[in-house]
Amino acid sequence: MTVDVDDVLDIAVGVLVDAEGRLLIAQRRPDTPGAGFWEFPGGKREDGEAIFDCLGRELAEEIGVTDLRGAPLIRFAHDRGPRPVRLHVWRIDGWTGEPGGREGQTVRWIARDALDEVELLPATDVILAALALPRRYLITPRLSGADRKAWFGALEEALGRGTRLLRLRDPDLSDARYARLAEVVVEQAHRHGAAVLLDRDADMVETVGADGLHWSAERIAAARRRPLPRERWFAASAHDARELDAAIAVDADFATVSPVAVTASHPKAGPLGWPGFESQRDDRALPVYALGGLEVADESDALAHNAQGIAAIRGLWPGAADA
Numbered sequence: 001m002t003v004d005v006d007d008v009l010d011i012a013v014g015v016l017v018d019a020e021g022r023l024l025i026a027q028r029r030p031d032t033p034g035a036g037f038w039e040f041p042g043g044k045r046e047d048g049e050a051i052f053d054c055l056g057r058e059l060a061e062e063i064g065v066t067d068l069r070g071a072p073l074i075r076f077a078h079d080r081g082p083r084p085v086r087l088h089v090w091r092i093d094g095w096t097g098e099p100g101g102r103e104g105q106t107v108r109w110i111a112r113d114a115l116d117e118v119e120l121l122p123a124t125d126v127i128l129a130a131l132a133l134p135r136r137y138l139i140t141p142r143l144s145g146a147d148r149k150a151w152f153g154a155l156e157e158a159l160g161r162g163t164r165l166l167r168l169r170d171p172d173l174s175d176a177r178y179a180r181l182a183e184v185v186v187e188q189a190h191r192h193g194a195a196v197l198l199d200r201d202a203d204m205v206e207t208v209g210a211d212g213l214h215w216s217a218e219r220i221a222a223a224r225r226r227p228l229p230r231e232r233w234f235a236a237s238a239h240d241a242r243e244l245d246a247a248i249a250v251d252a253d254f255a256t257v258s259p260v261a262v263t264a265s266h267p268k269a270g271p272l273g274w275p276g277f278e279s280q281r282d283d284r285a286l287p288v289y290a291l292g293g294l295e296v297a298d299e300s301d302a303l304a305h306n307a308q309g310i311a312a313i314r315g316l317w318p319g320a321a322d323a
């Protein structure tokens, strides 16, 4: 749900990522709300301050780094902490200076797989999901009706080019045929370190060794609870704010919102455009991919409108754009 408070505080947060992929965390000092919990460095925006200037000021004051290089990761609101806040989170991959606790707080570098050893501020799970997810999310075109050899060749090329997350979509296939296809695709994707999400029943995830589910908005509306444990991805399709709230209600890790532009696969749906995408997505506490008629060149617009990145069939499938 969105946080329904007018005087919500705007907070700039920086996730410093080092060359080994470790994250910089800081422990909140004893005299502050949330004392003892670990957080990513950052702080409150001052009146009239641009949010990236706020990040620069806070990181210089708190950990002594300047000249930040990075990209927006996620903006979301929550009231799970000491007070309602809107976090503007950046991923920072470059900086000047040696990070250290300049205000007496303890800071440390931590590997992502060690994060469960420390007590993080509530809602840090949203930031971690955004960090773990790639900027591009491939939705596969139907195999039914396509040339099988060309389809698997294109998949191999997409994986070779760095695809790390894909949804296996083929509504025309029976469950049995879809499961057989999924087994092959999972094996191929895992060789490249990519994750595969299915859009069938939850038990198929275990059977074929997939990495999670991505369900349609209709299926999400009918679901009563999250069908998978937290170690698996659970994603939802949405087209508006109400469907995003339904995704949050069943504890989805992330969502897609479509259509942002005109699409070949759903030509009749009226596109949202970037302002429409951003207003439906709003500051909800989950990563949201922009979907529908998008391609790699749209990624910077996506990041500027609070998207995790772009999701696409044709726009990310080798050879599709010239087909």
Ligand SMILES: Nc1nc2c([nH]c(=O)n2[C@H]2C[C@H](O)[C@@H](COP(=O)(O)OP(=O)(O)OP(=O)(O)O)O2)c(=O)[nH]1
Binding pocket: 011, 012, 013, 032, 033, 034, 039, 040, 041, 042, 043, 044, 045, 081, 082, 083, 085, 087, 121, 122, 123, 124
């Ligand atoms: N820095 C930071 N704050 C977070 C995160 N998650 C989260 O809910 N918050 C909340 C906790 C606080 O209520 C608020 C940050 O406020 P703050 O008190 O640290 O801000 P500040 O540095 O300007 O504080 P102050 O000591 O000057 O009052 O945002 C996070 O990952 N990093």
